[in-house]
Amino acid sequence: MVTRQIVIDPVTRIEGHSRITIQLDKTGKVADAHFHVTQYRGFEKFVEGRPFTEMPGIMARICGICPVSHLLASSKACDAILAVRIPETAEKLRRIMNLAQFVQSHALSFFHLSSPDFLLGMDSDPAKRNLFGVLEKNPQMAKDGIRLRQFGQKIIETLGGKRIHPGWIVPGGVSEPLSAAHRDQILSSVPEMISVVLRTLDWFKSEIENFREEIRTFANFPSLFMALTKEDEGLALYKGWLRFISAEGDVVADKIDGTGYLDYIGEAVLPDTYLKAPYYKPLGYPAGIYRVGPLARLNIAKHCSTPLANQELVEFQALERHTILSSFFYHYARLVEMLFSIEKIQVLLSDPAILSKQVRAHAGVNCLEGVGALEAPRGTLIHHYKIDEHGLITWANLIIATGNNNLAMNKGVLQAAKHFVKGTKLEEGMLNRVEAVIRAFDPCLSCSTHAIGRMPLAIALLGPDGEVLDEVGRN
Amino acid sequence: MARALVIGYGNPSRCDDGFGWKFAESLRQICSSKEAEILHCHQLVPELAEAISKARVVIFVDAKSNGEPGTTDVQTIKSARGNRSNTHHLDPAALLALSETLYGVNPESLLVTVAGKEFEHGDELSPAVAAAMPAALGQVRNIISIVCDSAGDHVFAS
Numbered sequence: 001m002v003t004r005q006i007v008i009d010p011v012t013r014i015e016g017h018s019r020i021t022i023q024l025d026k027t028g029k030v031a032d033a034h035f036h037v038t039q040y041r042g043f044e045k046f047v048e049g050r051p052f053t054e055m056p057g058i059m060a061r062i063c064g065i066c067p068v069s070h071l072l073a074s075s076k077a078c079d080a081i082l083a084v085r086i087p088e089t090a091e092k093l094r095r096i097m098n099l100a101q102f103v104q105s106h107a108l109s110f111f112h113l114s115s116p117d118f119l120l121g122m123d124s125d126p127a128k129r130n131l132f133g134v135l136e137k138n139p140q141m142a143k144d145g146i147r148l149r150q151f152g153q154k155i156i157e158t159l160g161g162k163r164i165h166p167g168w169i170v171p172g173g174v175s176e177p178l179s180a181a182h183r184d185q186i187l188s189s190v191p192e193m194i195s196v197v198l199r200t201l202d203w204f205k206s207e208i209e210n211f212r213e214e215i216r217t218f219a220n221f222p223s224l225f226m227a228l229t230k231e232d233e234g235l236a237l238y239k240g241w242l243r244f245i246s247a248e249g250d251v252v253a254d255k256i257d258g259t260g261y262l263d264y265i266g267e268a269v270l271p272d273t274y275l276k277a278p279y280y281k282p283l284g285y286p287a288g289i290y291r292v293g294p295l296a297r298l299n300i301a302k303h304c305s306t307p308l309a310n311q312e313l314v315e316f317q318a319l320e321r322h323t324i325l326s327s328f329f330y331h332y333a334r335l336v337e338m339l340f341s342i343e344k345i346q347v348l349l350s351d352p353a354i355l356s357k358q359v360r361a362h363a364g365v366n367c368l369e370g371v372g373a374l375e376a377p378r379g380t381l382i383h384h385y386k387i388d389e390h391g392l393i394t395w396a397n398l399i400i401a402t403g404n405n406n407l408a409m410n411k412g413v414l415q416a417a418k419h420f421v422k423g424t425k426l427e428e429g430m431l432n433r434v435e436a437v438i439r440a441f442d443p444c445l446s447c448s449t450h451a452i453g454r455m456p457l458a459i460a461l462l463g464p465d466g467e468v469l470d471e472v473g474r475n
Numbered sequence: 476m477a478r479a480l481v482i483g484y485g486n487p488s489r490c491d492d493g494f495g496w497k498f499a500e501s502l503r504q505i506c507s508s509k510e511a512e513i514l515h516c517h518q519l520v521p522e523l524a525e526a527i528s529k530a531r532v533v534i535f536v537d538a539k540s541n542g543e544p545g546t547t548d549v550q551t552i553k554s555a556r557g558n559r560s561n562t563h564h565l566d567p568a569a570l571l572a573l574s575e576t577l578y579g580v581n582p583e584s585l586l587v588t589v590a591g592k593e594f595e596h597g598d599e600l601s602p603a604v605a606a607a608m609p610a611a612l613g614q615v616r617n618i619i620s621i622v623c624d625s626a627g628d629h630v631f632a633s
Contacts, residue, residue, distance in 0.1 A: 061488065112521060131521060132556050132569075135576050143577060149522045
């Protein structure tokens, strides 16, 4: 019988607003735990009636952290409505921007939000467990994080004209070609960025042994994994079809394309959160729990198309015999993906065709429905629009990376709470570990509820009659 | 290297919160890039520390939610780590502290704030805040001129 409850409110070092409640039974043991997202926006509804050509610009406003992902998914959905094949150079330029987004977003998660836990320890003084604490302990790492963020943001700014909400990606391609000067400017930074990520990978791998308990208890359970894949089964971030694999690594659903996702992904609406809970439809809710994002992608990819990242992928996959189930390894996977992204940017920019002026296909409405799917830093992102004969949106559905992980985050919080929460008083290390489970997924709650605001997280502990026994919050 | 760095920040989709953003756009019309580097952004992020480390004087421009709408306040900022460093965005003092710690440079700094009235969805400034723009631009334009004319002296009284 559930008798008491802990509330963590707000959760810190994530993007958006959320809280965690932990239910205790009469004996003081954790009986249940939930992750609640407390912000709401409703983009799917208010875009109805807008011209579909406005969608990339509107949807990018969902998030100031990863607007590029929404721009790309939305533009891909609009490409489908136009029924055009965009020019090859335009696709490569879009890929470069997506890869730059991966670098800056993963760098934010790893260096700015999570590295304080790795460097200073989960039990360290929370007043020092931040960027300045990292600066004191390892100034080079703080500088490295800033350099990687700058690299990614500079590419986005160079290609799109501005860092946040660039309007350069348009239905049919991109609006402007790349100049040789800008190409050379980006390429000149690549060797330094590769060395930064390799240095960080070496350091992180050397630290893994210190986090055995977290590895064992941070959302470490069997689940399905979903990501894009492609014909050669390599890591796919921009183009491909959806694949689900089991916890044992077997393919359970494959070649899911276009509107086919509707047959495989259901969305449960939960009473205590604005974050919807997608699930694998054939197994139903909640048994159809699956994970997306860096860990899922590296579990599904058979190889990377760049040499250094491929070498790291082999080492990463050797962590376990089959799939890697601990969500603590999302952090490790992010580093591998950053390396892949930088190498891939170099490859794409080294192709002389990247300077082609043919970067946009023009067409009118040719289909009344379009789906755009790609991998965002946090996982698979799907935009699906229906329009009328005038090109006005009549229906929109968004399946957001963070939302895909909702069931897994909830289960992960419960697992960590059962392991770390003892008694009715929240201790700092206990609180931080429960938060850190969420942080491993790097949720972007602005995106996932298509909502507004910062993302502090709070934790509360409630008694048998709903009385709050303890509550902890940080902004 | 620009001698002054101006950072206008806020959310341009939230009416008066976009003051800093619009300020930066307007300042570009009356200041050359040789005189000042002018940036606009939604929030202050750690990456700005490098740009700060290359400036002699930094001027932050923001809107605030308290005070008589349209009133402008100018204050000097000293580097301080503060308590906002737990997230991915920082306040001006923490950003100066980051520049000082990472790059050993702590430039003189001012924070220019205008009290806003409307913070709901919208991309227009309220009349009171819009009316405050010319005077604030003039003030900052003058400060940039002083920075350009001075040679190594302190620009602001402490």
